[in-house]
Each structure stands twice: as structure tokens, then as C-alpha cells.
Amino acid sequence: xxxxxxxxxxxxxxxxxxxxxxxxxxxxxxxxxxxxxxxxxxxxxxxxxxxxxxxxxxxxxxxxxxxxxxxxxxxxxxxxxxxxxxxxxxxxxxxxxxxxxxxxxxxxxxxxxxxxxxxxxxxxxxxxxxxxxxxxxxxxxxxxxxxxxxxxxxxxxxxxxxxxxxxxxxxxxxxxxxxxxxxxxxxxxxxxxxxxxxxxxxxxxxxxxxxxxxxxxxxxxxxxxxxxxxxxxxxxxxxxxxxxxxxxxxxxxxxxxxxxxxxxxxxxxxxxxxxxxxxxxxxxxxxxxxxxxxxxxxxxxxxxxxxxxxxxxxxxxxxxxxxxxxxxxxxxxxxxxxxxxxxxxxxxxxxxxxxxxxxxxxxxxxxxxxxxxxxxxxxxxxxxxxxxxxxxxxxxxxxxxxxxxxxxxxxxxxxxxxxxxxxxxxx
Amino acid sequence: xxxxxxxxxxxxxxxxxxxxxxxxxxxxxxxxxxxxxxxxxxxxxxxxxxxxxxxxxxxxxxxxxxxxxxxxxxxxxxxxxxxxxxxxxxxxxxxxxxxxxxxxxxxxxxxxxxxxxxxxxxxxxxxxxxxxxxxxxxxxxxxxxxxxxxxxxxxxxxxxxxxxxxxxxxxxxxxxxxxxxxxxxxxxxxxxxxxxxxxxxxxxxxxxxxxxxxxxxxxxxxxxxxxxxxxxxxxxxxxxxxxxxxxxxxxxxxxxxxxxxxxxxxxxxxxxxxxxxxxxxxxxxxxxxxxxxxxxxxxxxxxxxxxxxxxxxxxxxxxxxxxxxxxxxxxxxxxxxxxxxxxxxxxxxxxxxxxxxxxxxxxxxxxxxxxxxxxxxxxxxxxxxxxxxxxxxxxxxxxxxxxxxxxxxxxxxxxxxxxxxxxxxxx
Numbered sequence: 001x002x003x004x005x006x007x008x009x010x011x012x013x014x015x016x017x018x019x020x021x022x023x024x025x026x027x028x029x030x031x032x033x034x035x036x037x038x039x040x041x042x043x044x045x046x047x048x049x050x051x052x053x054x055x056x057x058x059x060x061x062x063x064x065x066x067x068x069x070x071x072x073x074x075x076x077x078x079x080x081x082x083x084x085x086x087x088x089x090x091x092x093x094x095x096x097x098x099x100x101x102x103x104x105x106x107x108x109x110x111x112x113x114x115x116x117x118x119x120x121x122x123x124x125x126x127x128x129x130x131x132x133x134x135x136x137x138x139x140x141x142x143x144x145x146x147x148x149x150x151x152x153x154x155x156x157x158x159x160x161x162x163x164x165x166x167x168x169x170x171x172x173x174x175x176x177x178x179x180x181x182x183x184x185x186x187x188x189x190x191x192x193x194x195x196x197x198x199x200x201x202x203x204x205x206x207x208x209x210x211x212x213x214x215x216x217x218x219x220x221x222x223x224x225x226x227x228x229x230x231x232x233x234x235x236x237x238x239x240x241x242x243x244x245x246x247x248x249x250x251x252x253x254x255x256x257x258x259x260x261x262x263x264x265x266x267x268x269x270x271x272x273x274x275x276x277x278x279x280x281x282x283x284x285x286x287x288x289x290x291x292x293x294x295x296x297x298x299x300x301x302x303x304x305x306x307x308x309x310x311x312x313x314x315x316x317x318x319x320x321x322x323x324x325x326x327x328x329x330x331x332x333x334x335x336x337x338x339x340x341x342x343x344x345x346x347x348x349x350x351x352x353x354x355x356x357x358x359x360x361x362x363x364x365x366x367x368x369x370x371x372x373x374x375x376x377x378x379x380x381x382x383x384x385x386x387x388x389x390x391x392x393x394x395x396x397x398x399x400x401x402x403x404x405x406x407x408x409x410x411x412x413x414x415x416x417x418x419x420x421x422x423x424x425x426x427x
Numbered sequence: 428x429x430x431x432x433x434x435x436x437x438x439x440x441x442x443x444x445x446x447x448x449x450x451x452x453x454x455x456x457x458x459x460x461x462x463x464x465x466x467x468x469x470x471x472x473x474x475x476x477x478x479x480x481x482x483x484x485x486x487x488x489x490x491x492x493x494x495x496x497x498x499x500x501x502x503x504x505x506x507x508x509x510x511x512x513x514x515x516x517x518x519x520x521x522x523x524x525x526x527x528x529x530x531x532x533x534x535x536x537x538x539x540x541x542x543x544x545x546x547x548x549x550x551x552x553x554x555x556x557x558x559x560x561x562x563x564x565x566x567x568x569x570x571x572x573x574x575x576x577x578x579x580x581x582x583x584x585x586x587x588x589x590x591x592x593x594x595x596x597x598x599x600x601x602x603x604x605x606x607x608x609x610x611x612x613x614x615x616x617x618x619x620x621x622x623x624x625x626x627x628x629x630x631x632x633x634x635x636x637x638x639x640x641x642x643x644x645x646x647x648x649x650x651x652x653x654x655x656x657x658x659x660x661x662x663x664x665x666x667x668x669x670x671x672x673x674x675x676x677x678x679x680x681x682x683x684x685x686x687x688x689x690x691x692x693x694x695x696x697x698x699x700x701x702x703x704x705x706x707x708x709x710x711x712x713x714x715x716x717x718x719x720x721x722x723x724x725x726x727x728x729x730x731x732x733x734x735x736x737x738x739x740x741x742x743x744x745x746x747x748x749x750x751x752x753x754x755x756x757x758x759x760x761x762x763x764x765x766x767x768x769x770x771x772x773x774x775x776x777x778x779x780x781x782x783x784x785x786x787x788x789x790x791x792x793x794x795x796x797x798x799x800x801x802x803x804x805x806x807x808x809x810x811x812x813x814x815x816x817x818x819x820x821x822x823x824x825x826x827x828x829x830x831x832x833x834x835x836x837x838x839x840x841x842x843x844x845x846x847x848x849x850x851x852x853x854x
Contacts, residue, residue, distance in 0.1 A: 293828035402720050423654060
């Protein structure tokens with residue numbers, strides 16, 4: 001689908017969406033959100049995204065950064081972005097805070113795409129991804145990210161060493177210029193109870209953006225010595241608004257995209273999403289400097305990034321006979337591959353009923369995600385390549401690679417990778 | 428562990444083990460098998476392996492091939508290799524045939540490695556892998572493999588099109604010289620009931636090596652047109668003998684290796700296995716021309732191969748401080764990576780009790796395999812790199828990739844890939 005049209009042809013409008021308290025929504029998707037911008041199909045948009053883990057190290061990731069300071073501002077008297085999550089504003093379930101942290105990602109948007117209607121497909125070309133450098137002069141030229149080994153991680157109830165359980169924050173450093181292609185660990189600390197500005201005690205990492213008081217934690221420097229983590233900048237969350245509920249937790253991914261957490265969704269990648277609400281309502285967040293397949297401990301290197309995207313509407317009646325025919329899930333195209341995303345439940349919001357948003361966390365399974373990825377790849381091969389079911393199944397067994405996308409987002413993920421070179425039809 | 432010692436230093440003995448009825452055991456591992464060869468640590472061994480699917484196309488994969496003809500010989504009066512599987516010789520459970528097909532792979536060996544004792548580690552260097560060309564002059568220069576979409580496949584009870592269910596054999600062709608690096612499909616056919624030479628009817632593919640009567644099946648040619656499957660020659664099964672039972676089904680992999688079905692176990696790879704019986708009792712089988720991660724439909728391109736291996740014993744008291752310290756599972760090293768193999772049950776033979784060999788098929792799960800792969804990688808990083816648990820867990824989340832090895836072998840597999848470049852300690 002990546003035709004040869006240039007990324008910045010004459011006449012294309014290039015928008016900028018900075019991250020401010022007014023341009024972000026925190027921890028939820030909603031079909032009812034007022035768009036922060038309206039664009040035409042083909043327009044370019046540069047979008048600032050902030051990691052919701054920036055307050056794990058205020059000095060490195062917030063201090064001096066006007067946008068980040070404003071979004072994270074939270075004093076006894078003022079909390080610039082109050083709702084954080086899809087839960088109740090009065091925090092009547094757990095008392096964690098507005099929105100209850102049922103959803104954690106700071107998302108920039110939504111952007112209304114003119115002409116995008118239910119049944120259409122939105123193509124999202126990721127033209128560029130840049131780290132957001134530290135605004136603190138002490139860290140000039142560097143960017144930072146936080147990796148939280150948290151209570152929702154796959155490891156949490158399966159630790160070897162004391163104290164058990166525990167949460168650990170590791171701060172990583174990367175080169176803000178992007179020239180150095182690896183990250184290194186700077187230090188780590190154990191989470192200890194933090195009292196937020198409104199007086200709520202957070203014994204665990206149960207609410208996003210809680211200011212971490214570094215006088216209470218012990219920083220251990222000199223960790224992971226000599227180890228270079230390859231940088232794979234990407235967006236954990238790219239979503240269109242789902243239609244099933246008014247407020248949707250950003251954590252479980254689904255047919256609408258969201259928190260897929262596939263590190264392949266970086267510069268040069270093209271994503272395709274089914275549009276289910278007018279204008280699509282496109283949002284981006286959860287920026288990552290790097291992640292391994294599985295995102296084992298619950299997070300990646302959570303690092304603010306700025307991306308440049310081109311948004312292109314494919315109308316419903318143009319899809320037949322293309323790889324987008326019948327698309328009802330998030331599809332990734334890279335130069336060499338098609339990557340299909342399966343989940344424990346393809347559409348948990350519809351499949352799990354009224355309690356879907358809590359039930360999904362009790363029903364996480366790679367087995368279901370493998371099943372979904374298999375079915376999607378079979379359909380893709382049959383629909384877009386005209387293979388019979390028997391041809392598709394044989395080809396999947398001998399040439400398609402299935403991998404673990406993530407085991408930490410409720411609706412666990414398995415992706416299936418189809419190499420385009422299989423179809424190089426040299427006779 | 429790959430030191431610089433040449434593969435063929437002076438003084439090293441190079442053995443050849445052809446595949447004959449006398450040098451293979453079919454469908455089972457056993458600590459009690461008489462070795463077909465005894466070698467010294469460091470010796471080279473060229474080993475012929477036969478795919479147990481060769482009779483899916485006798486003309487292309489058996490005819491004219493003395494070794495294959497002898498191993499597969501089965502007439503009303505004579506069955507050269509009677510036992511096929513770990514089941515009873517009198518087939519008193521299902522009546523399928525001797526060994527009941529509880530285990531299907533033709534394994535060449537076992538080879539006794541002098542000086543290998545319980546507690547040691549056997550290093551297996553795969554120096555070369557070559558396809559076994561068709562011996563039929565009509566197919567000169569070609570080699571063939573069979574892909575069976577079978578009743579044990581992940582897809583089998585989840586088919587879209589009629590007739591349901593069904594089994595389908597697809598025959599693939601590769602270049603026997605190895606110059607062309609892709610396979611293509613030749614034709615496929617649906618399995619129809621086959622009567623074996625002893626008169627047993629096989630409605631499904633329930634016993635290995637049943638002669639397929641091509642007058643009963645319909646060959647569909649011209650399938651998967653123009654599609655080139657990248658060749659990844661490798662051995663699905665490399666095993667040392669397990670100690671827990673007298674006869675062990677070759678299908679579920681485990682701590683002893685066996686049917687791991689990881690396509691990375693090909694030329695240039697180095698495998699490490701814990702030795703648990705005297706001499707190790709090394710066997711190789713289940714040769715594959717190619718496979719995708721998951722081996723979705725139940726098989727790869729099952730294609731006879733000949734491998735050249737170097738076998739090196741690492742004594743128990745030399746392991747401390749090396750990547751082999753405490754090794755109790757099959758570990759893969761390539762030039763760039765360490766690949767650790769997790770299973771639904773790390774040692775199903777010990778964990779599942781007396782009925783382990785049947786229970787394991789009822790307890791297949793990727794979730795368990797992911798858990799096992801996580802634990803193994805954590806231990807590997809802590810033991811061999813001296814990382815703390817917190818360092819190991821963070822690194823796994825940001826830099827280790829977990830993938831689906833197979834979902835068809837009872838004891839399902841997830842592998843974890845650790846890039847050696849992480850540890851390039853340039854300061």
C-alpha cells in the first residue's frame with residue numbers, strides 16, 4: 001500500500017500538535033473527545049508525545065520542559081490533567097485518583113481526519129521519530145527513559161530474591177541526537193510508598209504521574225555495566241477511538257489498535273486501522289526508546305518522543321482486492337514484512353460483555369492470542385493473495401513466524417510476520 | 428563457548444553414520460539403546476537423517492535410495508523397522524502398529540560419547556547440513572520434503588472450509604545442491620484412508636511411515652504459484668537420552684532436547700545439552716528444509732538431510748563461571764545470539780508423574796512455556812553475566828525477544844533470544 005507519493009508533496013499541509021494539558025488525554029480513549037485538530041487525508045502531522053513515566057525522574061525528564069511541566073503539574077492546589085484513566089472521576093473504587101489509573105498512557109490527540117467514516121481504513125505512515133531531549137542543562141544532548149518492573153509485570157509474583165514482591169524503576173539514557181543507536185542504564189531504585197500532592201499514599205505504582213520523591217528512594221548507580229541496549233524508538237500506543245464504550249482503558253489493545261506495544265511500529269512503518277467512529281479520532285502515546293518482544297516486566301524504556309505522521313484515508317469502497325479488504329484489526333507494513341497482530345480476544349470490548357474492561361485482565365492468555373493471530377493470517381493470505389485455505393495453512397507452517405508481542409497488557413499479544421519476499425514472483 | 432579450535436584439526440577422527448535399519452530408532456528415545464557408534468570428545472560425525480514423511484511421496488523421497496528403501500521397507504511379510512513409537516509392541520492400545528506411533532521421528536543413533544557422564548554438558552556443533560537429493564533419475568538435482576497439515580496441528584479443529592476436518596499433504600521441492608535458497612510447492616493432496624501392509628486402516632496420519640497409495644489420492648498441482656519459501660535447513664530433533672523412562676515418545680521436547688523444532692538449529696549453530704546417562708546417547712532426526720516459528724499445521728517441510736557434527740564433552744567441574752554453569756535445558760548459541768528454550772513444562776517427564784507421556788498432550792500451553800523461558804533467561808543472565816535479579820528483569824523487558832517456537836508438539840515451546848552485541852563492552 002505504500003505508493004510512491006512523496007511524503008511532502010506540494011500542497012500537503014504539515015501540522016504540529018505539541019503536548020500540552022489541552023492536547024492530551026490521559027489513560028483513556030473516548031469516542032466523545034473533542035478533537036484537538038482536524039486534518040485532511042494526506043496531511044502531515046508532527047505530534048509530541050510524553051511518557052507517563054517521566055515523573056520517575058523529574059530532573060531528567062520534566063525539569064525545564066515547558067510542555068512536560070505543564071502536563072505533569074500537580075500540587076496541593078492544582079492538577080493540570082485531572083482524569084487519568086477510564087475509571088470514575090471521584091475515584092470511588094480504589095481511591096487512587098481521578099480516573100483510578102484504569103489506563104495510564106498520556107495520549108496526544110485526538111485528531112479528526114476529514115472524510116474518515118466507519119468502514120474506512122486509516123493508513124498511518126510513521127515518517128520520523130525523534131527522542132525528546134532533556135530540557136535540563138545538566139543533561140544536555142541526552143534523553144532519558146524509565147523502565148518500571150511493576151506489579152502488572154509477568155515476573156512480579158515469581159521473584160527469586162528478597163524483598164518480594166518489589167517494584168523497581170531503572171532509568172536509561174540515550175543520545176538525543178539519535179546518532180548513538182544504543183541506550184545504557186544510569187541507575188535504578190526500588191519503589192517505596194509515595195504520597196501524592198492530594199495526600200493519597202501509593203504503595204505500588206497504581207496511578208500514573210505520581211511525583212516520585214527522590215529523597216525517599218535509594219538510587220543505585222553503576223548497574224548493567226557495559227551493556228548496550230539497541231535503540232528501537234516506537235510508539236506503544238497508536239489508536240483510533242473504539243465505539244463500544246464511552247471511556248476505554250488505554251491498557252488492553254484491541255481491534256482499534258491502542259497499546260499494541262510492538263517495537264516494529266517505529267520510523268518507516270505503516271499502520272492500518274479500521275475506522276469505527278466519524279473522523280477516526282487518532283491519538284498517539286506511550287513512546288518507547290526500546291522494548292523486547294514480550295515487554296516482560298510491564299514496561300519498555302518509556303521515553304518521550306516526537307513523531308511525524310502522514311494520515312491517509314482509504315474509503316470503504318476502494319478496499320476490495322487490496323491487502324486492506326475486510327481489515328478489522330491493526331495491521332503493520334514495513335518495507336519487508338506484513339505483521340498481523342493477534343490478541344487473547346480480537347475485540348474484548350464486544351466479546352466480554354459489560355464487564356469487559358475488568359474481565360480482560362483475568363483472561364489474559366498467549367494461547368488465545370496465538371489462535372487469533374493464526375486466524376488473521378489465514379484470512380489475510382486467503383483474501384489478499386487468493387490462496388486456498390490449504391495453501392494458506394501450509395505456507396503459515398513453513399514460512400510465517402509467530403512471536404510474543406506482550407504479556408503485560410491484559411489482552412496479551414502474539415504477532416505473525418509474513419515476509420514480502422515470499423511473493424517475489426520471478427519465474 | 429565456541430573456541431577457535433578448527434573443525435578438522437589433525438588427529439580428529441571423522442565418522443560416518445549412514446541411515447540404515449540398523450542405525451535408526453524410530454519414534455522413541457531410550458537410555459537402554461545399544462549405541463551404533465562410540466566417539467571421543469572432539470570427533471566429527473557425519474550423520475544421515477531421514478524424514479519420517481518420506482512415504483508421503485515414495486517416488487520422490489524413497490525410490491532408488493538404498494538407505495531410505497531399507498528403512499521404510501514394509502511388505503506383508505517384512506517390516507524392517509518394526510517399532511515406531513514408545514507404545515507397546517503389540518499395539519494393544521489403539522492397534523495402529525508396533526509402538527503405536529507414540530512418537531514418530533526416525534532418529535539416527537544413538538552415539539555414545541566417551542567420557543560424557545551425568546552432570547556434564549555435551550556441546551554439539553553443527554558444521555554442515557546438506558539436503559539428501561532424490562535418488563530417482565526423474566528428479567535429478569532436486570530434493571523433496573513433505574508438509575503435513577495434520578490432526579495434531581494447531582489449525583485442525585478450526586477450519587473454515589469443507590470438508591472438515593481434513594489432513595493435507597503438500598510436497599515441496601528444493602535444489603539439492605543448496606545453491607537455490609528457496610523451496611517451492613509442487614502439489615498437494617488430501618489424506619484418504621490408507622491400508623498398511625499388515626492390513627491396518629489409517630483413517631488419519633496416526634502412524635509413521637505408512638505407505639501412501641497415490642492411486643487413492645488426488646494430486647493438485649500448480650499450487651502456491653510463484654511463492655518462494657526461504658530455505659532454513661535444520662534438525663527438528665537432536666537429543667540425548669532422558670533418564671526418567673525406558674521408552675520416551677520423541678514428540679514432546681524437554682530438558683534433554685528432542686523435538687525442539689527451532690529452525691535456528693541449523694548450519695553454524697552450536698547446541699548444549701545436559702548429559703544425564705553415561706555416554707549421553709546422542710541421536711539426530713526430524714530433518715526439516717524449512718519451518719516458521721510455531722510450526723503451525725503440525726509439521727515443517729520434512730526433508731531428509733545429512734549433517735556433520737562435532738561433539739565436545741564439557742566436564743561438570745569445568746562449567747562454573749561459563750555460560751554452561753547449571754545448564755539443565757537445551758541451549759542454542761549462534762554467532763550473534765544465545766537462544767534459550769522454554770517449554771510448557773521444563774521437565775514434563777519428572778513433573779507430570781507416571782502418566783507424563785500422555786498428560787503432556789492435555790496440558791499444552793504457551794503461557795507455561797513463556798513462564799519457563801522467562802525463568803531460564805533470568806537464571807542465564809544472573810549466572811553467566813553476574814547480573815542482579817533486578818538488572819536481569821529490566822534487561823529482559825527492554826532487549827530480549829520472546830517468540831513462539833512450536834504449538835504442535837505437546838510440550839509447547841517459547842524461545843528467548845539474547846543478542847551477544849548487548850555485551851560488547853566498548854567503554
